[in-house]
Amino acid sequence: MKKEYIFTPGPTPVPHRVGLSQVRMVHHRTAEFGEILARVLDGLKFVFQTDNEVMLLTSSGTGGMEGAITNCFSQGDKVVVFAGGKFGQRLVELANYFGLDTIEIQHGWGDCADPADLEKALEADPGIKGVFLTQSETSTGVVNDVEAFGRIVKQTDALFLVDAISGLGAVDFRTDEWGVDLAISGSQKGLMTPPGVAFVAVSDKAWKAIDTATLPRYYFCFKAARASQSKSPPQTPYTPAITLVQALDVAIGMLREEGLANVFARHELFARATRAAVEALGLRFVASDHNRANVCTSVWSPEGLKSGDLVKHLRNDYGVSIAGGQGQLKGKIFRLGHVGYFDEFDIVTQVAALELGLKELGVPVEIGAGVSAAMKVLAEG
Ligand SMILES: Cc1ncc(COP(=O)(O)O)c(C=O)c1O
The missing domain is CATH 3.40.640.10 (Type I PLP-dependent aspartate aminotransferase-like (Major domain))
Structure with missing residues (x-):
């Protein structure tokens, strides 16, 4: 199961x-x-x-x-x-x-x-x-x-x-x-x-x-x-x-x-927590600093890892679906979603799965670094 x-x-x-x-x-x-x-x-x-x-x-x-x-x-x-x-x-x-x-x-x-x-x-x-x-x-x-x-x-x-x-x-x-x-x-x-x-x-x-x-x-x-x-x-x-x-x-x-203002604030917070995790894991963003969306966080796949392999691994081993790249970014990036019905624990689960998946695929990440960074942002609000 x-x-x-x-x-x-x-x-x-x-x-x-x-x-x-x-x-x-x-x-x-x-x-x-x-x-x-x-x-x-x-x-x-x-x-x-x-x-x-x-x-x-x-x-x-x-x-x-x-x-x-x-x-x-x-x-x-x-x-x-x-x-x-x-x-x-x-x-x-x-x-x-x-x-x-x-x-x-x-x-x-x-x-x-x-x-x-x-x-x-x-x-x-x-x-x-x-x-x-x-x-x-x-x-x-x-x-x-x-x-x-x-x-x-x-x-x-x-x-x-x-x-x-x-x-x-x-x-x-x-x-x-x-x-x-x-x-x-x-x-x-x-x-x-x-x-x-x-x-x-x-x-x-x-x-x-x-x-x-x-x-x-x-x-x-x-x-x-x-x-x-x-x-x-x-x-x-x-x-x-x-x-x-x-x-x-x-x-x-x-x-x-919930009220639209609160809905937007929730998306902004979850995007910020996800970005903090990505940074803590030493990964690189696709979007530049000032224009990152609150809908999903796009991340370059680490050197030597096809993003599709990471997506498949997370789905097959953990039941966690994230998105790969599309068009010219296919295979090169993965996207962490935080749009719609998400709560704090979805953000933490997604980051935790990412850490485990990367580690298992041979990427040297510090387990817990992303989760900890995301948790800190979530705790501070
Ligand atoms: C910004 C944007 N435009 C268009 C589409 C296409 O919409 P649909 O797949 O619902 O036809 C999507 C879906 O991913 C989208 O995110």
């Missing part, structure tokens, strides 16, 4: 009461489900910190990215996309796939996107229709300054699209205050729910663009979603992932109970 721990930065641990809420099957065209959906739609506004309508889509987060693009843009529209990681790169791929005229701004994997690059791009081409940015780039463990980008985009006619798939419900994300026109997220990270539901908060500016945008869309049509969600009680155009909506209802209730 091996106890299992999921410490990946998505999917993330699901609280028991969230999981249990999925046991009962309710029909989606009933007043009972309508009430649940109404609470969830309202709760999503709370977590997105927005008055905008939030579209609820049955898909993983990528469906939200696709929906945001196909509803608001037309072939040949010029967009600036920041691509400093696997998920920024996915925005580039989607933009290219749907025939947008993509200005791709590459920044180092481990560095954050620079608002000055956006200013330059906008100066060079005032016809830009969209700016695409990832808030928390889960593949590199970097957080971007959405607020700074928002200030720049607000002064233009361009739409500001932000992938907040791993950031929402973990780090501050102020959709309205920061001027985000298309704020995208998913269920399986900060929202502590299994994967399968995506959300997009759509601003008035984006709704105006939807009226004239011509890219083809069907399943992810926002007008259809809005028409159904506006009914009383609200509905969805097609069969939704009913049990996931039930689960979200409970998970958002937990976030409300």
Whole structure:
């Protein structure tokens, strides 16, 4: 028997009461489900910190990215996309796939996107229709300054699209205050729910663009979603992932109970404790000092050790799931998750497993050094 721990930065641990809420099957065209959906739609506004309508889509987060693009843009529209990681790169791929005229701004994997690059791009081409940015780039463990980008985009006619798939419900994300026109997220990270539901908060500016945008869309049509969600009680155009909506209802209730400020403070503390452990073990961070995300900590694998081997070892020997690298970082880094339903003891367990795993794979680490450093941060708060 091996106890299992999921410490990946998505999917993330699901609280028991969230999981249990999925046991009962309710029909989606009933007043009972309508009430649940109404609470969830309202709760999503709370977590997105927005008055905008939030579209609820049955898909993983990528469906939200696709929906945001196909509803608001037309072939040949010029967009600036920041691509400093696997998920920024996915925005580039989607933009290219749907025939947008993509200005791709590459920044180092481990560095954050620079608002000055956006200013330059906008100066060079005032016809830009969209700016695409990832808030928390889960593949590199970097957080971007959405607020700074928002200030720049607000002064233009361009739409500001932000992938907040791993950031929402973990780090501050102020959709309205920061001027985000298309704020995208998913269920399986900060929202502590299994994967399968995506959300997009759509601003008035984006709704105006939807009226004239011509890219083809069907399943992810926002007008259809809005028409159904506006009914009383609200509905969805097609069969939704009913049990996931039930689960979200409970998970958002937990976030409300804790309060967003406390949720963000918890993530900040756990990120700090994890970083202290990594430093104490003499390991190197992928992200530079000022831009390390509170969602996951990305670490270079020690010389001579493929990160995939460490990930496999921890899973097979200890039942502990951490994440390896993705894209160009595959095999080279590992990522320690601390997003969503984590407590102090999850942080300590993850670090303890890491220490044992590294030692067993021949890396000379001092057993207990990381745990002790993490514990000290946790004790001081
Ligand atoms: C920042 C970010 N964007 C996009 C995605 C893709 O989301 P999904 O796998 O839910 O389609 C992820 C998932 O890991 C992510 O972390």
